Amino acid sequence: HSSYVSNDAFEQLQESTTGEFGGLGVEVGIEDGLIKIISPMDDSPAARAGIMAGDLIIKLNDTPAQEVTYGDTTDMLRGEPGTSIRLTILREGVADPFEVTVTREIIRARSIRYREVEPGYGYIRISQFAAKTGEEVVDALVKMQAENRLKGIVVDLRNNPGGVLQAAVGVVDAFITDGM
Numbered sequence: 001h002s003s004y005v006s007n008d009a010f011e012q013l014q015e016s017t018t019g020e021f022g023g024l025g026v027e028v029g030i031e032d033g034l035i036k037i038i039s040p041m042d043d044s045p046a047a048r049a050g051i052m053a054g055d056l057i058i059k060l061n062d063t064p065a066q067e068v069t070y071g072d073t074t075d076m077l078r079g080e081p082g083t084s085i086r087l088t089i090l091r092e093g094v095a096d097p098f099e100v101t102v103t104r105e106i107i108r109a110r111s112i113r114y115r116e117v118e119p120g121y122g123y124i125r126i127s128q129f130a131a132k133t134g135e136e137v138v139d140a141l142v143k144m145q146a147e148n149r150l151k152g153i154v155v156d157l158r159n160n161p162g163g164v165l166q167a168a169v170g171v172v173d174a175f176i177t178d179g180m
Contacts, residue, residue, distance in 0.1 A: 059088035120151035129163030134170015
């Protein structure tokens, strides 16, 4: 299908389909009006700055978190690589809030996660079909095959919103060798 999108929507579409954006490398949610860190991505600016899962952001620069919508939070955390943001963090087990300044970088989000569930059986979770998803699936299969003779694999597409058609075709191509 096709549709017209605004400039802002097009930029968001580009980020989601290429899997690259300028940001901190964190997955966030909202809890009691505060921004909760669900998970920092491995080797991201946020992880290197010491931000941990469960941390609560109570201020972004000088803006209290309660004054920011979820969409605005994403916009404030993302931005041009090389620019910084000052976060005031509340952490369980630490008496007082503390500040962390994080410099944004290009974040390359993975559209898949994989693991061996038991000897000979793999699991691949595809969260969306981004530009490089087909390549990522092939790489995962090669790595799992090299580690242990694969007898079977589960491909998990639950809650996958779709994405780039060519990426979906690339995933299918990883599993079939003949026909359409």
